[in-house]
Amino acid sequence: MKMEIKWQIIPQKFYNRDPSIVARELLGKLLIRIINSRMLGGMIVETEAYYGVDDPASRAYKGRKGKISGIMYEEGGVALIYMVHGNWLFNIITGPKGHPSGVLIRAIEPLIGIKYMLENRGIKDINQLTNGPGKLCKALNITGALNRVKVYSERSPIRVYMYRDINDKYIGRSHRIGVREDLPEPLRFFIKNNRFVSR
DNA sequence: TGTGTGATAGTCT
DNA sequence: GACTATCACACAT
Numbered sequence: 001m002k003m004e005i006k007w008q009i010i011p012q013k014f015y016n017r018d019p020s021i022v023a024r025e026l027l028g029k030l031l032i033r034i035i036n037s038r039m040l041g042g043m044i045v046e047t048e049a050y051y052g053v054d055d056p057a058s059r060a061y062k063g064r065k066g067k068i069s070g071i072m073y074e075e076g077g078v079a080l081i082y083m084v085h086g087n088w089l090f091n092i093i094t095g096p097k098g099h100p101s102g103v104l105i106r107a108i109e110p111l112i113g114i115k116y117m118l119e120n121r122g123i124k125d126i127n128q129l130t131n132g133p134g135k136l137c138k139a140l141n142i143t144g145a146l147n148r149v150k151v152y153s154e155r156s157p158i159r160v161y162m163y164r165d166i167n168d169k170y171i172g173r174s175h176r177i178g179v180r181e182d183l184p185e186p187l188r189f190f191i192k193n194n195r196f197v198s199r
Numbered sequence: 200t201g202t203g204t205g206a207t208a209g210t211c212t
Numbered sequence: 213g214a215c216t217a218t219c220a221c222a223c224a225t
Contacts, residue, residue, distance in 0.1 A: 084204090
């Protein structure tokens with residue numbers, strides 16, 4: 001596949017907003033990962049918003065401090081990657097500096113470098129390639145070494161580009177997955193009828 | 200230095 | 213649907 005269009009990278013200020021708005025608008029955007037000048041990536045189809053201090057599911061809950069939650073206090077557009085249950089989770093920080101919040105990327109639809117992503121996962125089934133947060137990190141070879149990468153920079157190994165605008169009628173929302181104490185609002189956003197959305 | 204804790208994935212039934 | 217392997221981090225000694 002040849003890419004004739006000139007891609008437009010998403011500016012930093014996009015991320016300096018409320019996490020639920022960023023989570024909603026991140027759907028349909030293109031997530032790109034550069035490895036050894038090779039390009040992998042796909043369209044974001046599922047996200048979840050996390051509110052730092054006020055969110056029982058957040059690692060910054062009640063002002064917890066450490067390497068992980070410390071990054072949540074950074075400015076929007078910074079990558080936060082951490083390990084849970086033996087899997088890496090990829091988040092993008094939102095809101096202005098000093099306001100801990102973020103968006104978890106839960107699933108993408110693989111579009112670019114599918115062959116290499118399958119290799120990274122050691123599988124052959126595209127349907128199982130990136131339909132979960134831990135899976136997509138492994139497919140894209142995202143690890144803790146990429147923490148604090150700026151996803152709005154043309155030089156970064158991880159970037160997010162404009163791709164499609166998704167109409168509201170194609171967007172579903174629900175409570176978050178795997179969270180013990182959830183907030184009342186539905187903070188999980190996904191594209192309806194997309195087969196790469198996790199169950 | 201040690202222990203408890205999950206925002207999971209994979210496998211088996 | 214239920215069970216568990218697995219591991220960096222946070223917090224307590």
